Amino acid sequence: xxxxxxxxxxxxxxxxxxxxxxxxxxxxxxxxxxxxxxxxxxxxxxxxxxxxxxxxxxxxxxxxxxxxxxxxxxxxxxxxxxxxxxxxxxxxxxxxxxxxxxxxxxxxxxxxxxxxxxxxxxxxxxxxxxxxxxxxxxxxxxxxxxxxxxxxxxxxxxxxxxxxxxxxxxxxxxxxxxxxxxxxxxxxxxxxxxxxxxxxxxxxxxxxxxxxxxxxxxxxxxxxxxxxxxxxxxxxxxxxxxxxxxxxxxxxxxxxxxxxxxxxxxxxxxxxxxxxxxxxxxxxxxxxxxxxxxxxxxxxxxxxxxxxxxxxxxxxxxxxxxxxxxxxxxxxxxxxxxxxxxxxxxxxxxxxxxxxxxxxxxxxxxxxxxxxxxxxxxxxxxxxxxxxxxxxxxxxxxxxxxxxxxxxxxxxxxxxxxxxxxxxxxxxxxxxxxxxxxxxxxxxxxxxxxxxxxxxxxxxxxxxxxxxxxxxxxxxxxxxxxxxxxxxxxxxxxxxxxxxxxxxxxxxxxxxxxxxxxxxxxxxxxxxxxxxxxxxxxxxxxxxxxxxx
Numbered sequence: 001x002x003x004x005x006x007x008x009x010x011x012x013x014x015x016x017x018x019x020x021x022x023x024x025x026x027x028x029x030x031x032x033x034x035x036x037x038x039x040x041x042x043x044x045x046x047x048x049x050x051x052x053x054x055x056x057x058x059x060x061x062x063x064x065x066x067x068x069x070x071x072x073x074x075x076x077x078x079x080x081x082x083x084x085x086x087x088x089x090x091x092x093x094x095x096x097x098x099x100x101x102x103x104x105x106x107x108x109x110x111x112x113x114x115x116x117x118x119x120x121x122x123x124x125x126x127x128x129x130x131x132x133x134x135x136x137x138x139x140x141x142x143x144x145x146x147x148x149x150x151x152x153x154x155x156x157x158x159x160x161x162x163x164x165x166x167x168x169x170x171x172x173x174x175x176x177x178x179x180x181x182x183x184x185x186x187x188x189x190x191x192x193x194x195x196x197x198x199x200x201x202x203x204x205x206x207x208x209x210x211x212x213x214x215x216x217x218x219x220x221x222x223x224x225x226x227x228x229x230x231x232x233x234x235x236x237x238x239x240x241x242x243x244x245x246x247x248x249x250x251x252x253x254x255x256x257x258x259x260x261x262x263x264x265x266x267x268x269x270x271x272x273x274x275x276x277x278x279x280x281x282x283x284x285x286x287x288x289x290x291x292x293x294x295x296x297x298x299x300x301x302x303x304x305x306x307x308x309x310x311x312x313x314x315x316x317x318x319x320x321x322x323x324x325x326x327x328x329x330x331x332x333x334x335x336x337x338x339x340x341x342x343x344x345x346x347x348x349x350x351x352x353x354x355x356x357x358x359x360x361x362x363x364x365x366x367x368x369x370x371x372x373x374x375x376x377x378x379x380x381x382x383x384x385x386x387x388x389x390x391x392x393x394x395x396x397x398x399x400x401x402x403x404x405x406x407x408x409x410x411x412x413x414x415x416x417x418x419x420x421x422x423x424x425x426x427x428x429x430x431x432x433x434x435x436x437x438x439x440x441x442x443x444x445x446x447x448x449x450x451x452x453x454x455x456x457x458x459x460x461x462x463x464x465x466x467x468x469x470x471x472x473x474x475x476x477x478x479x480x481x482x483x484x485x486x487x488x489x490x491x492x493x494x495x496x497x498x499x500x501x502x503x504x505x506x507x508x509x510x511x512x513x514x515x516x517x518x519x520x521x522x523x524x525x526x527x528x529x530x531x532x533x534x535x536x537x538x539x540x541x542x543x544x545x546x547x548x549x
């Protein structure tokens with residue numbers, strides 16, 4: 001119980017004693033009427049010299065009665081004031097319990113009974129009821145980059161904009177964090193009204209917000225659920241809890257589809273969410289049980305056909321789902337904040353695997369945009385190299401264009417820190433993101449990777465060939481070597497060879513393999529560490545003998 005609640009009960013505890021005081025005062029008034037009616041006239045006559053003075057005891061009794069009456073009146077006024085204050089404090093406590101103090105919206109606790117009441121009212125009037133779940137996209141990033149004070153102001157402005165758009169009489173609540181919901185009735189044949197409101201909310205919130213001289217860009221994802229008595233599906237039994245559950249599922253579906261959009265709830269979404277929750281549980285367990293393993297894709301010099309290195313690709317050997325690709329679990333790991341731990345496990349295993357390879361072979365590792373937000377990432381990575389005694393010159397880090405767009409200053413610092421220790425840094429998926437020519441000049445990348453989407457179009461369209469040719473030309477001008485992804489067949493390989501010297505990778509050279517398969521491949525070609533070192537030792541004396549001769 002809060003302080004205000006304790007104060008209320010404390011005041012009412014005093015009330016019993018105050019009524020005793022008032023009872024004494026009431027008795028004093030009765031006595032005063034009885035004795036004062038006799039004594040006061042006699043005192044007056046004695047003062048005029050017409051009669052003798054009354055008994056001293058009677059005079060004292062009258063004076064005592066007067067004192068008790070005054071005391072009772074004063075206490076009555078105090079009691080009235082205390083009861084008023086107690087009621088005011090009780091109302092304030094109830095208000096604080098029902099309203100979010102930051103935005104002035106209802107909170108989750110008060111929303112549920114209010115929604116149930118609105119459901120009952122809309123049922124009696126034949127109205128349908130819509131609940132729109134609203135979640136700010138990437139709000140955690142705004143908080144992390146600008147601080148919680150700015151984040152709170154963003155929430156307040158967002159709540160103000162939402163409040164201006166929702167229908168009169170609608171319930172608007174902040175459920176916690178960056179999640180809001182509004183509930184309102186509508187005519188069953190006017191679902192377009194709900195669609196229009198969702199579109200207006202998305203457009204209004206997407207407008208830039210200026211706070212303390214900083215411009216914030218915020219988008220929202222919306223999920224809509226309804227209770228419509230005229231619907232072919234009987235949903236009369238839906239209460240506030242069920243309605244919120246459905247709206248929440250639709251909102252998560254909107255986020256999954258790319259954010260900044262809305263969806264109505266559909267039954268299939270619930271199955272997808274159930275599967276997602278199973279993935280989340282399995283992912284958490286999988287990290288603990290080390291079920292995630294590195295696979296390796298060959299990287300080849302296109303001109304000579306010589307193997308020059310491998311790119312590490314993550315795979316999940318799940319007992320429930322089998323072998324799961326990174327496109328399924330990486331986004332979930334990023335959302336849950338587990339990508340750092342997962343990536344570290346994979347990189348550590350890859351470093352140990354690569355130590356058995358020919359020292360001339362490089363190891364490429366993809367870095368998540370989420371990891372790029374960590375200012376200590378480069379130090380953590382360099383620490384791993386020291387712990388595993390792996391040469392920095394053999395490691396290549398791949399950074400996507402989208403990661404640069406989020407924080408160009410941090411990216412520049414991180415790239416420089418890694419390169420100063422000998423680590424190679426590549427710009428991955430070039431052409432699909434936001435990197436400009438000026439950024440490429442200012443950021444010290446060692447090489448550029450041409451995205452598979454452009455390589456795939458080489459054989460099918462003249463425009464695709466021109467785009468790749470322009471990238472090759474730009475790489476040459478910037479003195480940055482190129483790697484082409486997604487080489488699927490001999491035709492694309494020959495077209496790339498004609499464009500210039502570069503490395504390549506893709507299914508034309510074989511699918512990604514686990515560590516054991518890579519070791520078998522390297523052993524067969526004499527490219528294991530021991531074999532390569534022995535070959536170098538044989539070559540070195542021969543070369544010395546030739547020079548001495």
